[in-house]
Amino acid sequence: MRIVLLGPPGSGKGTYASRLTVKLGVPQISTGDMVREEIKARTELGKKIGEYSARGELVPDETIIEMLKKRLEAPDCKKGFILDGFPRTIPQAEALEKIVPIGLVINLNVPDEVIILRLSNRLVCRRCGAIYNRLTLKPKIDNVCDKCGGELYTREDDQPKVIQDRLNVYRRQTEPLIAYYKKKRLLKDVYCKDPKVPPEVVIEDIMAILKETKLI
């Protein structure tokens, strides 16, 4: 069960991946999380990655692929995995294919306006970092953290204009990748048009696809 999860930033991809992990008993592999862990643990790779970002450069594909290869060959990936945040481009997809064949690509379709609505209503606690949402997870008192009483604010990244820019980059980058996987008949679309739909509903849709493609 080797699954790639594609979805724009703010689509809830990470949430779905971690729920699927529990249901399916395979690990969630996020290259973004792996990079952050390497940096935090100050490994050789982490230092190398740190140098790239200090120079304002992107981490080269081969570095990420080397790290991913090691991870995918670990014993807990024998039964499969859910890959979240990789690949983003066709060369990355081809490199992945050389490490291990992918069985299914789930493409989360969330309209831009839904993502903007969700993210621009996100509130973060200045003191403890807890996350709230004016639509779905309101604090008990306006702009005050339930957990620590700290002040809640909207991050710079969550301004509608910044979100839209990020989504445009994502769409441009992933469109060819979606076509690539479609051509290989690996792509299945999942739709989430309503920001109030709970994650369980989307998970049910994904589970139905897994059954239909006989992965479970």
Ligand SMILES: [Zn+2]
């Ligand atoms: Zn707090």
